[in-house]
Amino acid sequence: MSGRTAVLGGGISGLSAAYYLRDNPAFRAIKIIEASNRTGGWLRSRVSLEGVIFEEGPRTIRPRGPAGSNTLSLVDRLNLSEKIIPISLAHPVAKNRMIYADKKLHALPNSLNAMFKVNSPFSRPLVSCLITDLRAPKLTKEDESLYSFVERRLGKDVADYLISPMVCGICAGDAKQISVNFLMKSLFEYEQKYGSIIKGFVKSNWEVFRSKSNKTDGQKLNSNDTNRLSRRAENERWAIWTLRGGLEQLPTALADNLSSNGVEISLNSKCEELTFTEGGVELKFNERTEEYSRVISSLSAKSLAPMIHRQHPQLANELTAIPSVTVAVVNLEFAGNVLEQEAFGFLVPPNEKLPILGVIFDSCILPPKNSTVLTVMMGGAWFTKNFGDHPTKEHLLEVAMHHVKSILHIKADLVAHNVAILKDCIPQYVVGHEQRIRRIENYLVKHKLPLFLCGSSYYGVGLNDVVLSAKQAALAVTQQC
Ligand SMILES: Cc1cc2nc3c(=O)[nH]c(=O)nc-3n(C[C@H](O)[C@H](O)[C@H](O)COP(=O)(O)OP(=O)(O)OC[C@H]3O[C@@H](n4cnc5c(N)ncnc54)[C@H](O)[C@@H]3O)c2cc1C
Known part of the structure; x- marks a missing residue:
């Protein structure tokens, strides 16, 4: 009996897990549980007053490899192909x-x-x-x-x-x-x-x-995909791609597709605790509990750990040991073209000891009319050292402006800006990560827990990786349940 599946998290990986699971008619009773008031997680495309897109999270995706090809197949299935902006290797x-x-x-x-x-x-x-x-x-x-x-x-x-x-x-x-x-x-x-x-x-x-016939697991998993787009990417030699109007359209299209196909998406629902029972799993919320046959968690390991700690402290400790870092993202729009050279942007080696990680030249990817859009990434592994625990957005903007103006010799006026502090947004695969993931997998198998993991804490931090991890989690559900 398949029963009901809860998917924790309505970011790109939770939505993708529900999407792939729904492909199997035996597993269509799915509810996505999302703590915030929106889907998409770190994918967030803000539109400035002047109509320019400020990406707070990811902005470009690589088309290559099994994971890249899998995402393109998803984009095609969601009818978003027309919105793709490819950047070729020659760009x-x-x-x-x-x-x-x-x-x-x-x-x-x-x-x-x-x-x-x-x-x-x-x-x-x-x-x-x-x-x-x-x-x-x-x-x-x-x-x-x-x-x-x-x-x-x-x-x-x-x-x-x-x-x-x-x-x-x-x-x-x-x-x-x-x-x-x-x-x-x-x-x-x-x-x-x-x-x-x-x-x-x-x-x-x-x-x-x-032995050219050898294929990796990823390639096998992906070999049934139509992949019209992925073939196009190969023929046209895409290096990266993005979506006209912002990458947030990908989770939005997924959420719309799921809602119109009977998948319930419950917003403002923060799950507090998971209790595994003989028949499945009980999800505890502020004032209610819900029962499911199984749960797919797309939450970060750090968020999931306290939810299972009471019943499974050993597993919780392994999850807690996967750290994550906070990033401040400052999007800036300057009047006119202020860049001396078209490029992806620049990165700052840590030994330079500057409080910025790098700057992306967004307007070289998607040129707006008469302005330059840049994104400054700050913090990460050095967030607290550089900014303390609670920096103000004004201070972050000031730091970003100072360094961008001096490095790129910008004199033009700032037209618009956006500052976001993304707390614990990127898991860190520190030394011993793979061994830890094996221990987590073994624990789940040994204790026969109806818990399936996907998302950026385990098998890769990029968008392609998390979408593929969601596909694999959905496949594991259908194979094991
Ligand atoms: C600044 C930044 C730039 C990036 N740039 C790129 C890029 O250019 N290219 C690329 O490929 N990748 C990039 N990435 C990585 C990519 O964005 C992530 O891999 C991806 O967004 C992770 O999605 P997710 O669904 O796994 O997690 P999330 O987006 O974190 O989604 C998890 C969801 O779970 C919800 N949640 C948390 N706790 C609970 C709870 N207790 N109950 C219910 N819901 C809960 C959260 O609200 C959230 O919506 C970037 C990431 C960041 C942060």
């Missing part, structure tokens, strides 16, 4: 990425030729990292920080000026704490298996070439 936004170091902006190498030249702030051609890697001794480890792996195998300058800012850009995190498996799992495995990244790359690609 300046895809080619030009910068870092700010030693008081100036530096373009990151974006061609094979550039790898053979000395590009400041690097002190040697990037291609020489390959020699560093071939000479570095192999160290046998279960896990280590991204910074330490890259410093050991490719050199300190690559760790400081390439990987550390990249980690700031992807998860607002500190590369010295984030696990190597977060970004460089296969490179780490190459070292463990073959002794160096280069040797591993050559040998494993040779093996893949010989």
Whole structure:
């Protein structure tokens, strides 16, 4: 008997989990439980008084890989294809990425030729990292920080000026704490298996070439998708894409689709506690309880932990150990075109000790009329250190304006702005994350809990990752129940 399913959280992963589960006629009794007064979670596209889109959360999505292709398939199924704005690999936004170091902006190498030249702030051609890697001794480890792996195998300058800012850009995190498996799992495995990244790359690609029929789980999961859009993305060589009118349209379309197909979405419903019973699970709210056969949680591990602590303290402790960071997002609109160069934006390496993580040049992605839109990301792993526990929005705006104006030499007037403090918005996959996830999975199996996990705390922090994790959670429900 399938019974009723509760989905905790109405962000993109909770909505996606309900969407995929609803595909199975045996599991159509679904209720999404959302604490806030809206769906979408971190996806929020604000429209300024002048009609410009200020993205508070994600703004661009990668089309590639099984997870990228899966999201495109979802976009197609929701009839949002017409709204896609693709950015091709040849576009300046895809080619030009910068870092700010030693008081100036530096373009990151974006061609094979550039790898053979000395590009400041690097002190040697990037291609020489390959020699560093071939000479570095192999160290046998279960896990280590991204910074330490890259410093050991490719050199300190690559760790400081390439990987550390990249980690700031992807998860607002500190590369010295984030696990190597977060970004460089296969490179780490190459070292463990073959002794160096280069040797591993050559040998494993040779093996893949010989057994081309091998597919990853993700590819198998995705192989039934129509993927018209994903083929288009490949043919047109998209680097990233976004939606005209803002990415929030994706959760909005999902929520509309679910509501019109009988899925109940309960807003302003903060679930306080989960109690697992013989027949399923009891959800406790402020003044009521509801019973379900199972629950899919799309909440962050940190939010879920206290809800199960009374009954399952060991599991709660594992979930609590997945930290998350707070990010301040400051969207700015300036009159006229104030940028000297079209680019995705720039990142600031942590060793520069500036209170900003990076700046995205939104108007290069989606040009508005006669103005420039920028987004400044601040805080992350250094939020409290830089801003204390309760900074005001005025202070954050002041800091963002000061640095943006001085780095980009902006003299133009500010036309509009938006400041948001996104508390605990990005989980951090610190050293030992994968091992912790295995322990969590084993615990759920061993105790036969009707609890299925998806969202950004477990299998990837990007939008594609969380949508795929939702699909996998829905599949697990149909296979196990
Ligand atoms: C600033 C920022 C920029 C980003 N940029 C990008 C990008 O450019 N590209 C990209 O791919 N990804 C990006 N990401 C990541 C992406 O936004 C996330 O992976 C995704 O939004 C996570 O969605 P989710 O549904 O898993 O979680 P959430 O959006 O956190 O949704 C969880 C929901 O659960 C609700 N909830 C919490 N507690 C309870 C409770 N007790 N009861 C009921 N409901 C509850 C919350 O209100 C929320 O709506 C970015 C993230 C941030 C924060």
